[in-house]
Amino acid sequence: MVGNFSEDVRERLEDFVDTFVVKGAKAGDVLDAIIEQASVLRDAYERDPDPAEDASADVVGEPSNDWPAADQDKPRTSDS
Numbered sequence: 001m002v003g004n005f006s007e008d009v010r011e012r013l014e015d016f017v018d019t020f021v022v023k024g025a026k027a028g029d030v031l032d033a034i035i036e037q038a039s040v041l042r043d044a045y046e047r048d049p050d051p052a053e054d055a056s057a058d059v060v061g062e063p064s065n066d067w068p069a070a071d072q073d074k075p076r077t078s079d080s
Contacts, residue, residue, distance in 0.1 A: 020030045
């Protein structure tokens with residue numbers, strides 16, 4: 001896909017716009033929304049070109065055992 005992908009993008013956009021036109025939207029309104037959102041997306045990619053790399057830092061490994069039922073199998077002592 002390194003070559004000329006512009007034609008493929010245009011064809012996919014036509015299909016995409018058509019899905020909204022069939023639902024009652026005006027083609028011009030859909031195209032305006034695409035242009036607006038493409039600008040937002042471009043800005044986001046300029047800030048963080050590969051947001052998928054960031055997901056691993058936010059992944060929670062094990063759930064916390066800081067809830068009362070987590071200690072049900074532990075014997076109770078007089079100070080708990």
